[in-house]
Amino acid sequence: MNKSREIVCIVCPNGCRMNVSYDENNKVTQVENASCKKGEEYAVNEIQCPKRSITSTVGVINGALPLVSVRTDKPVPKEKIAAALEEIRKIRLEAPVKFHQIIMNDLLETGAQLISTKEVARLEKM
Amino acid sequence: MIINKDLVIVGAGPAGLAAAIEAKENGIEDILVVEREPVAGGILNQCIHDGFGIVKFNEALTGPEYARKYIDEAERLQIEIATNTMVQDISSNREVTTISPEGIRTYKAGAIILAMGCRERTRGAICIPGTRPAGVFTAGVAQNLVNIRNIMVGKKIVILGSGDIGLIMARRLTLEGAEVLAVVEKLPYSSGLQRNITQCLEDFGIPLLLSHTVTNIEGHERVKSVTVAKVNEKEDPVRGTSIKFDCDTLILSVGLIPENEVALNAGIILDNVTGGASVDENLQTSIPGIFACGNVLQVHDLVDYVSAEGELAAKSAVSYIKSIKTGEAEITVKAGKGIRYVLPQTISADKDITFSMRVTIPSKRKTIVFKDGEKQLKKKFFMALNPAEMVRIELKSHELKDIRGLEVYIDE
Numbered sequence: 001m002n003k004s005r006e007i008v009c010i011v012c013p014n015g016c017r018m019n020v021s022y023d024e025n026n027k028v029t030q031v032e033n034a035s036c037k038k039g040e041e042y043a044v045n046e047i048q049c050p051k052r053s054i055t056s057t058v059g060v061i062n063g064a065l066p067l068v069s070v071r072t073d074k075p076v077p078k079e080k081i082a083a084a085l086e087e088i089r090k091i092r093l094e095a096p097v098k099f100h101q102i103i104m105n106d107l108l109e110t111g112a113q114l115i116s117t118k119e120v121a122r123l124e125k126m
Numbered sequence: 127m128i129i130n131k132d133l134v135i136v137g138a139g140p141a142g143l144a145a146a147i148e149a150k151e152n153g154i155e156d157i158l159v160v161e162r163e164p165v166a167g168g169i170l171n172q173c174i175h176d177g178f179g180i181v182k183f184n185e186a187l188t189g190p191e192y193a194r195k196y197i198d199e200a201e202r203l204q205i206e207i208a209t210n211t212m213v214q215d216i217s218s219n220r221e222v223t224t225i226s227p228e229g230i231r232t233y234k235a236g237a238i239i240l241a242m243g244c245r246e247r248t249r250g251a252i253c254i255p256g257t258r259p260a261g262v263f264t265a266g267v268a269q270n271l272v273n274i275r276n277i278m279v280g281k282k283i284v285i286l287g288s289g290d291i292g293l294i295m296a297r298r299l300t301l302e303g304a305e306v307l308a309v310v311e312k313l314p315y316s317s318g319l320q321r322n323i324t325q326c327l328e329d330f331g332i333p334l335l336l337s338h339t340v341t342n343i344e345g346h347e348r349v350k351s352v353t354v355a356k357v358n359e360k361e362d363p364v365r366g367t368s369i370k371f372d373c374d375t376l377i378l379s380v381g382l383i384p385e386n387e388v389a390l391n392a393g394i395i396l397d398n399v400t401g402g403a404s405v406d407e408n409l410q411t412s413i414p415g416i417f418a419c420g421n422v423l424q425v426h427d428l429v430d431y432v433s434a435e436g437e438l439a440a441k442s443a444v445s446y447i448k449s450i451k452t453g454e455a456e457i458t459v460k461a462g463k464g465i466r467y468v469l470p471q472t473i474s475a476d477k478d479i480t481f482s483m484r485v486t487i488p489s490k491r492k493t494i495v496f497k498d499g500e501k502q503l504k505k506k507f508f509m510a511l512n513p514a515e516m517v518r519i520e521l522k523s524h525e526l527k528d529i530r531g532l533e534v535y536i537d538e
Contacts, residue, residue, distance in 0.1 A: 008323070008324040009321065015320035017320075056301060057273055066275065067275075067276050069190050117174065118190035118191075
């Protein structure tokens with residue numbers, strides 16, 4: 001049996017409403033209304049293994065700021081997001097934190113790295 | 127003592143930084159960027175989610191990463207950014223008075239670019255009845271507390287307003303362990319981007335209550351509950367439709383206002399609809415030599431276009447400083463049927479112009495038309511039009527040749 005679903009693309013601000021047809025093995029047979037390749041890819045992924053990038057913050061000790069913002073370097077499977085955030089919340093970094101510093105390798109065996117998205121200087125002691 | 131500067135830029139957010147870099151690359155050496163925060167980057171610093179830069183850099187950056195590209199470039203070009211410095215006053219003869227821990231300074235600027243951004247509407251601005259407990263935040267303040275200061279704002283949360291910041295915060299607070307009970311929207315459609323409804327609400331099963339509003343806030347020390355009711359077409363609450371949400375926090379994402387107090391004091395004419403300055407195609411305000419760009423001119427949904435506007439303002443400021451004559455902007459651009467506003471408000475029509483506009487209501491399969499009197503100059507078809515999404519349409523100089531007036535409207 002062929003099925004179809006409407007998927008709103010989140011790749012870019014256009015937010016294309018795509019119509020995706022797929023069979024019982026989740027093999028995508030057709031993507032309609034996608035205006036680019038990335039959108040088509042997203043639609044296929046969304047049927048087979050929906051993924052999202054994670055953005056969050058990590059605590060910094062002795063930093064000029066108490067938090068450093070972080071993200072995964074690629075999207076991770078949606079069902080692992082809650083567990084990934086549990087892990088991320090446990091981390092404490094000692095300042096300074098560099099820009100795009102690798103904070104964790106292979107987050108929950110997703111193959112994604114957790115990297116910082118800003119730098120946090122060490123707090124100068126008075 | 128008055129310090130001379132070729133160009134003074136107010137604000138080191140995405141608009142101001144892009145303007146500074148563009149001006150420097152076009153040969154203006156003596157630039158000062160004034161920033162009231164301790165660091166440059168503006169609101170991007172607290173927007174830790176991704177999706178910035180897709181138009182400009184073809185990649186989905188987080189806010190801090192997008193800002194860093196510009197901060198690094200400004201540093202490389204040795205552009206002077208005065209942080210912790212507030213502009214107190216701008217005069218119509220382009221004197222800028224600033225206050226910082228170092229004291230009060232006055233600059234005489236060859237040209238000024240306004241890039242102050244916008245601020246949020248508050249509970250007071252929309253007059254929500256009820257008690258005045260702690261636990262009512264605007265979305266941007268909540269974002270600053272959670273993402274920068276490491277202060278969690280609450281455990282059980284209702285969000286009023288479905289603008290993008292509200293949606294982004296619904297996801298962020300959920301990821302941080304809070305329970306977001308509902309996002310409540312007065313209009314029958316969301317005022318945020320569709321992809322944010324998908325990835326911020328639907329992904330987490332957060333209900334979006336359209337045509338609803340908050341009618342009461344309860345609690346003394348802290349919010350205990352909020353009452354939500356359905357609204358009719360006139361946006362009045364309907365009796366007997368109240369739902370009470372037990373919660374400790376109410377977050378407001380109910381609109382942004384360009385922060386134009388110093389512009390008003392300078393005597394710059396503002397547009398009643400946008401809240402920003404009324405400008406010509408060079409982004410020049412009603413005072414010659416003062417230009418405006420970014421969210422202080424019109425509230426954007428994409429930072430990429432904020433940067434683009436900053437660059438255009440800078441090019442115009444550079445021409446002004448170098449005394450290059452531009453055409454008199456004598457043609458008024460009118461927002462017609464279905465269009466809430468269109469920018470620029472006046473044009474001289476001697477060059478290519480990108481018009482930006484917002485529609486009044488969502489619609490599908492419609493054509494936006496530019497006309498001069500009865501003559502149609504350009505038509506552009508859209509699969510969908512949405513008030514949340516700014517529309518940009520470029521007209522070439524030959525399409526604008528010899529026009530006497532210009533009206534933009536949606537063809538039925």
